Amino acid sequence: MRPSVQDMIAQSKGKKNKQMIEKIIPIILFLIASVSVLTSIGIVMTLIVETVTFFTRVPFLDFIFGTTWLPFSNKEAQFGILPLIVGTLKVTLIAVIVAVPIGISAAIYLSEYASENIRRVVKPILEVLAGVPTIVYGFFALTFVTPVLQAMFPEIKIFNAISPGIVVGIMIIPMIASLSEDAMSSVPKSIREGALAMGSTKFEVAWKITVPAALSGIIASVVLAVSRAIGETMIVSLAAGSTPRFDGDFTGSIQTMTAYIVQVSKGDAGYGTTIYYSIYAVGFTLFVFTMAMNILAGYVSKRFREEY
Amino acid sequence: MTTIITKKPIIETVSNQPSKKAVYETKQLNLWYGSNHALKNIDLEIMENEVTAIIGPSGCGKSTYIKTLNRMVELVTSVKTSGEILYRGRNIFDQDYGVEELRTRVGMVFQKPNPFPKSIYDNVAYGPRIHGIKNKKILDEIVEKSLRGAAIWDEVKDRLNENAYSISGGQQQRICIARALAIEPDVILMDEPTSALDPISTLKVEELVQELKKDYSIIIVTHNMQQAARISDKTAFFLNGEVVEFDHTDTIFSNPSDKRTEDYISGRFG
Numbered sequence: 001m002r003p004s005v006q007d008m009i010a011q012s013k014g015k016k017n018k019q020m021i022e023k024i025i026p027i028i029l030f031l032i033a034s035v036s037v038l039t040s041i042g043i044v045m046t047l048i049v050e051t052v053t054f055f056t057r058v059p060f061l062d063f064i065f066g067t068t069w070l071p072f073s074n075k076e077a078q079f080g081i082l083p084l085i086v087g088t089l090k091v092t093l094i095a096v097i098v099a100v101p102i103g104i105s106a107a108i109y110l111s112e113y114a115s116e117n118i119r120r121v122v123k124p125i126l127e128v129l130a131g132v133p134t135i136v137y138g139f140f141a142l143t144f145v146t147p148v149l150q151a152m153f154p155e156i157k158i159f160n161a162i163s164p165g166i167v168v169g170i171m172i173i174p175m176i177a178s179l180s181e182d183a184m185s186s187v188p189k190s191i192r193e194g195a196l197a198m199g200s201t202k203f204e205v206a207w208k209i210t211v212p213a214a215l216s217g218i219i220a221s222v223v224l225a226v227s228r229a230i231g232e233t234m235i236v237s238l239a240a241g242s243t244p245r246f247d248g249d250f251t252g253s254i255q256t257m258t259a260y261i262v263q264v265s266k267g268d269a270g271y272g273t274t275i276y277y278s279i280y281a282v283g284f285t286l287f288v289f290t291m292a293m294n295i296l297a298g299y300v301s302k303r304f305r306e307e308y
Numbered sequence: 309m310t311t312i313i314t315k316k317p318i319i320e321t322v323s324n325q326p327s328k329k330a331v332y333e334t335k336q337l338n339l340w341y342g343s344n345h346a347l348k349n350i351d352l353e354i355m356e357n358e359v360t361a362i363i364g365p366s367g368c369g370k371s372t373y374i375k376t377l378n379r380m381v382e383l384v385t386s387v388k389t390s391g392e393i394l395y396r397g398r399n400i401f402d403q404d405y406g407v408e409e410l411r412t413r414v415g416m417v418f419q420k421p422n423p424f425p426k427s428i429y430d431n432v433a434y435g436p437r438i439h440g441i442k443n444k445k446i447l448d449e450i451v452e453k454s455l456r457g458a459a460i461w462d463e464v465k466d467r468l469n470e471n472a473y474s475i476s477g478g479q480q481q482r483i484c485i486a487r488a489l490a491i492e493p494d495v496i497l498m499d500e501p502t503s504a505l506d507p508i509s510t511l512k513v514e515e516l517v518q519e520l521k522k523d524y525s526i527i528i529v530t531h532n533m534q535q536a537a538r539i540s541d542k543t544a545f546f547l548n549g550e551v552v553e554f555d556h557t558d559t560i561f562s563n564p565s566d567k568r569t570e571d572y573i574s575g576r577f578g
Contacts, residue, residue, distance in 0.1 A: 191423075193380065198434065201408055204438050209424055
């Protein structure tokens with residue numbers, strides 16, 4: 001006769017192994033998880049160290065308040081970052097103007113009007129847009145959008161802020177639409193029914209009930225998308241030009257923070273030159289911007305949360 | 309075992325005979341969810357300023373029926389209907405009968421409290437606002453009157469700007485009633501309005517229903533037979549999508565004419 005199951009369990013050696021594994025696994029998982037955290041810390045440290053070196057050569061105030069960005073001048077190089085910030089903001093502004101109305105409209109359509117079948121087909125397609133490599137978007141801006149714009153408005157130059165702005169906008173539409181749709185779909189059906197039973201039309205329900213109820217998620221999606229637009233590099237490098245300027249002109253060549261970093265990185269600025277350090281300072285500024293947006297997104301989604 | 313049910317004063321049942329008009333006349337109503345025949349040849353006449361209770365076991369079609377009265381049932385795709393429901397003499401299934409128009413005249417209170425995630429004030433003002441009332445003074449007046457009508461004014465008058473989800477479930481349900489009252493509807497449909505509430509909140513809602521029937525016609529679905537007996541003038545007993553019996557509540561609970569009604573109300577099934 002075989003021993004009882006309880007006896008076999010008591011005799012089995014598996015018990016000891018299990019205890020070992022239970023002790024080791026968390027340690028291994030912790031180490032693996034640490035890699036990404038340490039990498040982030042490493043990147044930020046590098047940025048800070050090189051940025052500090054930069055500020056030993058260029059006064060901090062000249063950098064953040066200077067309105068002339070002239071790094072390659074042999075006689076008098078100037079490192080006032082405002083023109084690059086203005087360039088970035090121009091592109092971001094246009095992207096937001098394009099993406100917010102379209103993204104939110106698409107989200108309202110998908111969550112309030114589209115049938116289950118349509119949503120099942122359209123949402124993945126929309127998300128495919130988010131997977132298009134940005135270099136493709138860049139070419140799209142330069143070789144398609146810009147010529148079309150030029151045909152309509154001849155004063156627009158080959159490099160300008162409008163075309164990349166529009167295309168960056170197209171790039172972030174899926175992000176806004178998809179995240180906003182998630183936020184709107186999670187508004188309970190019972191609340192919509194309550195509104196419909198009052199004699200509301202579908203649009204009134206969407207506009208006065210669902211959108212306000214999902215507002216925190218919608219705003220957070222917009223903020224995240226803006227952060228993505230600020231950091232966008234390839235599209236602006238290809239289509240926005242490389243002329244840092246501190247003015248309100250959208251039709252001519254501009255330069256964004258990211259495009260400047262690309263320009264220097266692919267050029268032959270020697271190690272240890274001020275130009276070399278300047279890309280870290282610009283990178284750090286960019287980092288501050290996107291980080292601020294991400295923190296803002298977190299704050300907004302808490303602050304505007306409507307409890308239900 | 310039917311005698312445990314509280315009897316209502318005789319006067320009420322007597323007084324409701326002559327001059328009352330029908331709000332809803334349901335004629336040979338059939339309804340299918342896909343191939344599931346959920347309502348079968350329903351004939352019911354619902355009178356104004358009365359409380360009509362609809363009772364029956366789960367899945368008997370009572371909720372489906374009440375949702376058909378304001379056509380909320382159409383939110384379920386694949387619903388088909390035949391027959392007619394006359395609301396104040398007009399068939400609600402008519403092509404040119406706007407569903408928004410119908411729902412503006414017929415308010416609804418749901419099983420679970422479903423206030424909007426807005427302030428208490430905005431919840432109650434929602435209906436008047438979407439129907440075009442913008443004047444702040446008039447809105448204030450409507451909000452107060454509706455909250456008083458729903459017997460919750462004293463509890464919330466100092467916190468009208470707080471989110472409606474910050475108050476208790478029973479209070480939320482009365483906010484939902486106030487929200488329905490705010491557009492001064494003709495009929496109020498209540499779909500098991502107390503099933504998610506504690507006994508004390510339930511009692512408050514029941515008292516409220518008694519109060520409201522002076523001005524409104526009320527149709528209430530309930531799985532709680534004592535509740536039907538306590539608050540309704542007429543009761544319809546639904547079973548498997550059919551109306552087994554429809555009569556004065558007293559008659560249904562003391563002297564039902566159908567064996568199945570008697571079995572159900574005496575607790576033999578359901």
